[in-house]
Amino acid sequence: MSSISHHDRQTTSLANKIQEVTGVALQNCYQCGKCAAGCPVAGDMEMPSCQVLRLLQYESPDYDRRVLESESIWLCLSCDTCHSRCPQTINTPKVMYFLREEAVRQGLAHPKSKDAQAFHKAFLGSVARHGRLHEIGMLMNYKVRTGHLFQDMTLGSKLYQKGKLELLPHGVEDKAAVKKLFKRTTGNKE
Amino acid sequence: MRIGYYPGCSLTSSAREYDESVRAVCEVLDLTLVEIPDWNCCGASSAHVASEELALSLRARNLALAEAAGLDEILAPCAACFSRLASASVELADNPQKCQAVSEVVGMPYSGGVKVLNMLAVLERFKDEIAAKTDQSFRHKVACYYGCLLVRPTKVAQFDRVEDPQSMDQIMAAAGAKPVRWSSKTECCGTGLSTITRTELVANLSGRIVADAAKREAVAIVTACPMCQTNLDMRRPEINQKLQEEHRIPVLYVTQALGLAMGIDPQRLGLHRNMVPVELPEPEPEVVTTDDDDED
Numbered sequence: 001m002s003s004i005s006h007h008d009r010q011t012t013s014l015a016n017k018i019q020e021v022t023g024v025a026l027q028n029c030y031q032c033g034k035c036a037a038g039c040p041v042a043g044d045m046e047m048p049s050c051q052v053l054r055l056l057q058y059e060s061p062d063y064d065r066r067v068l069e070s071e072s073i074w075l076c077l078s079c080d081t082c083h084s085r086c087p088q089t090i091n092t093p094k095v096m097y098f099l100r101e102e103a104v105r106q107g108l109a110h111p112k113s114k115d116a117q118a119f120h121k122a123f124l125g126s127v128a129r130h131g132r133l134h135e136i137g138m139l140m141n142y143k144v145r146t147g148h149l150f151q152d153m154t155l156g157s158k159l160y161q162k163g164k165l166e167l168l169p170h171g172v173e174d175k176a177a178v179k180k181l182f183k184r185t186t187g188n189k190e
Numbered sequence: 191m192r193i194g195y196y197p198g199c200s201l202t203s204s205a206r207e208y209d210e211s212v213r214a215v216c217e218v219l220d221l222t223l224v225e226i227p228d229w230n231c232c233g234a235s236s237a238h239v240a241s242e243e244l245a246l247s248l249r250a251r252n253l254a255l256a257e258a259a260g261l262d263e264i265l266a267p268c269a270a271c272f273s274r275l276a277s278a279s280v281e282l283a284d285n286p287q288k289c290q291a292v293s294e295v296v297g298m299p300y301s302g303g304v305k306v307l308n309m310l311a312v313l314e315r316f317k318d319e320i321a322a323k324t325d326q327s328f329r330h331k332v333a334c335y336y337g338c339l340l341v342r343p344t345k346v347a348q349f350d351r352v353e354d355p356q357s358m359d360q361i362m363a364a365a366g367a368k369p370v371r372w373s374s375k376t377e378c379c380g381t382g383l384s385t386i387t388r389t390e391l392v393a394n395l396s397g398r399i400v401a402d403a404a405k406r407e408a409v410a411i412v413t414a415c416p417m418c419q420t421n422l423d424m425r426r427p428e429i430n431q432k433l434q435e436e437h438r439i440p441v442l443y444v445t446q447a448l449g450l451a452m453g454i455d456p457q458r459l460g461l462h463r464n465m466v467p468v469e470l471p472e473p474e475p476e477v478v479t480t481d482d483d484d485e486d
Contacts, residue, residue, distance in 0.1 A: 040378045079378035080342035084352050123236040131230040133199035162463045166203045173228050184295050185244035
């Protein structure tokens with residue numbers, strides 16, 4: 001980590017945007033580390049939650065970029081353990097969600113996030129079409145998007161035998177209502 | 191008694207046994223489930239990736255449909271659906287302006303009055319009936335596993351103690367079971383994003399929970415969340431491989447466990463759909479008490 005002076009601060013820092021969009025004030029974090037101590041995936045992150053927050057507090061373009069490019073922000077499980085234990089009630093999962101979206105917007109998302117992004121697209125595509133999630137349709141779409149064609153193949157056939165996979169979608173009756181809702185809120189991106 | 195019912199997508203397919211056992215147990219408890227007409231997906235964790243407004247409207251449509259059907263309380267057995275719907279319900283209840291805006295997007299009026307309940311919150315009301323409808327012979331040591339979404343975030347869940355919840359333990363005890371004391375009650379199983387995309391992380395996190403339950407000599411893990419159940423049950427081969435141990439402890443939905451205690455036919459409870467075979471040993475002898483915790 002290179003040293004940084006307070007003169008390098010930007011006015012459009014991530015910390016500012018985060019406060020504006022999510023209402024979370026990162027300056028309230030005093031680095032007790034309780035969030036990382038309880039985080040189930042802290043050990044798998046190159047920088048755990050408290051370090052992400054610390055880097056953002058500097059409001060430096062370099063550090064902001066380092067956060068956006070990290071895999072850490074994609075590993076957050078939204079289990080909310082950090083938030084429920086934070087003495088300053090900082091909503092870290094909400095910050096992580098924002099950071100992911102910002103990383104995608106800026107084209108800086110970590111390569112390993114591709115699967116997660118494909119999953120969301122496949123999921124929403126299914127809901128936009130049927131109004132409900134059609135699990136097998138969504139999974140097939142996800143596999144095509146990611147190229148993981150043979151992952152969990154044996155599991156899939158076992159689930160089918162157990163009657164846990166519906167081959168045909170059972171959507172809502174009023175498909176037009178759901179389509180309209182998607183259109184009004186996303187401009188029909190999905 | 192009657193209550194609105196929101197099965198959610200999982201309960202119509204991969205968690206069908208949860209739906210089957212919820213219906214069977216509610217029938218015994220004389221609780222009529224009124225399915226919300228034409229309910230749609232709650233959007234889970236994907237909708238707000240596209241837009242916050244989409245995420246809120248998908249959930250609000252269900253609340254508006256419930257309100258139109260005259261339902262002021264709805265049961266959402268899936269912990270994720272519960273969390274999503276409850277967060278919308280809480281957000282809209284405090285904000286008439288937002289209520290109006292979302293009503294316009296959804297194309298239906300919503301006044302903000304529908305309350306969303308999880309499975310445990312509903313069962314908690316029926317503890318006496320549960321005790322009365324069981325012969326107390328289900329004296330099995332069970333590990334009650336709550337996961338994340340039933341208790342966190344606290345503002346959304348508004349339910350039980352966040353670090354050491356008790357509701358499920360008390361419900362199971364009312365049915366004669368012997369809940370074990372353990373510290374993995376609210377540990378995360380790893381669902382989040384990683385169920386499909388990062389299975390090795392799931393095996394690690396879920397493995398800790400399975401191993402802890404086994405160490406406490408529980409004969410079953412009991413859960414009220416389809417994601418938790420799926421991870422602990424369906425991902426068992428990966429878990430066992432990761433731990434280099436052969437754990438055979440079954441993972442039951444709370445309604446499957448209660449159904450067994452009530453003497454409901456296992457087929458009606460969908461027990462044949464669980465991936466880890468549900469084979470419970472002989473119940474504990476009658477003299478053993480709940481507080482007998484020889485591990486500590």
